Amino acid sequence: MSRQKMLARALIVFALLGACGTGARLAAAGEFVAEARTIAELKAVFGQVESRTVVPARARIGGTIREIGISEGREVKEGEVIARVVDDKLTFELNAADAKIAALQSQLDNARTEFDRAQQLLARGIASQSRLDQAKTQFDVIVSQVAAAQADKAVIEQRTREGAILAPATGRVLTVPVTLGSVVLAGEEIARIASGQYYLRLSLPERHATEIKEGGTVLIGQRGLSPVASGGSAAARQARIAKVYPEIADGRVIADVEVADIGDYFVNERTLVWIPVGERKVIAIPPAAVTTRHGVDYVRVATPDGPLDVAVVLGETFQDGGGPRLEILTGLRPGDRIVMPDVAP
Incomplete structure (x- = not known):
């Protein structure tokens, strides 16, 4: 051998x-x-992180942006000043209102003097009652004109204060589509703020419409788009289907999933979600x-x-x-x- x-x-x-x-x-x-057991048939889909509410912060007056105090990703509080719009015309209107009030104030002083003199002359029997009534009417008219001018000035001052753009709600800034020096109109969007609770939105094929129900349980992977990055269904955590929308659009069913500790930073981030769409028998060891x-x-x-x-x-x-x-x-x-x-x- x-x-x-x-x-x-x-x-x-x-x-x-x-x-x-x-x-x-x-x-x-x-x-x-080894025994045969029935397990849920899971389908992997992408869930997209959404904010329950996204509110715009809008300019209340038209003008030029002179100050921006926020950037994308920053947290803001409701009522916080996040930017400022300045309209140079308001300064001239305010000066004109002051000049008008000053002129009316001079006329008011003169009318008051005439009214006092008419009262004195009437008391001495020199002037008639009609002259006193005329002086009083002139005095009342100018008093009303002064009040109207002061109200006009208050409107201008209020418009000036409205140049401060306030955060409409507490949340995180998503976008700031303007820059310093930009000219904006009243009502134009200055920033978008995600102010609501974050949740996952699912878009499922229409054939699974009968399998998903409100209150059902789904599995949420870790952050990442691939099964390897998200840990696969074995490492997923459970979440609850909060709402199933009755309208089917483009052959897709929309459902919202409530997830604990989903975070509050990224919006429109996608992650893998496993949903039960049936049952099957398997041998498992x-x-x-x-x-x-x-x-x-x-x-x-x-x-x-x-x-x-x-x-x-x-x-x-x-x-x-x-x-x-x-x-x-x-x-x-x-x-x-x-x-x-x-x-x-």
């Missing part, structure tokens, strides 16, 4: 001895009976029962002739009351006794 044949035979003998030794250890460990050799997955099954390594095809990993379970697509049947590896040192 050649040297190469002897070496090959020796390697085969050592491999068989190693397999027998391993089988003895596995047989001594506990067993797990603990992940520890699977061993991998040369890229092939094996499960050791107890048979009347002794433990037998069976090649299997693995499916998804999910959680149940007994811990993580691994779906077996092919290779096992319900009732097979799985020999669990000995995890003792």
Whole structure:
């Protein structure tokens, strides 16, 4: 016999001895009976982070932006001054209002003097009652004119104060579409503020409309668009469907999902969401029962002739009351006794 044949035979003998030794250890460990169970059929879709309300901060007067005190991402409080618009014409209107009030005040002083003189002359019997009535009427007219001029000035001052743009609600600034020196009109949008609670909005195919219901449970992945980045459905957390909208648009059903600790910064961020769209029966075993050799997955099954390594095809990993379970697509049947590896040192 050649040297190469002897070496090959020796390697085969050592491999068989190693397999027998391993089988003895596995047989001594506990067993797990493979059973068929019903699990939810999950569909992975993208959920988009939305704010319950997004309110615009608008300019109340037209003019030029002279001050901007915010930027995208900053938190603001309701009533906080976030920008300022200045209309140079208001300064001239205010000066004109002051001049008009000053002129009317002079006329008022003169009318008061004439009214007092008419009263004195009437008391002495020199002037008539009609002259006194005329002086009083002139005095009352000018008093009203002064009050109207002061009201006009108050309107101008109020318009000047309205150049301060206030945050309409407490929240986070999403966009600031203007710059210093921009000319804006009254009612133009200066900033958009996300002021409501954040939630996930789902857009599902119409065929799943009957499977989703308000109050149903879905699984939310971690931040990231890929199953690897989000941790997959096994690492997902549960959330509740808060609302299902009755209108179907473009073959899509819209639903909102309430998620705890979703954050309050990014809006329109997308993340993976797994929703139940049906049920299916699977054979599932603990992940520890699977061993991998040369890229092939094996499960050791107890048979009347002794433990037998069976090649299997693995499916998804999910959680149940007994811990993580691994779906077996092919290779096992319900009732097979799985020999669990000995995890003792």
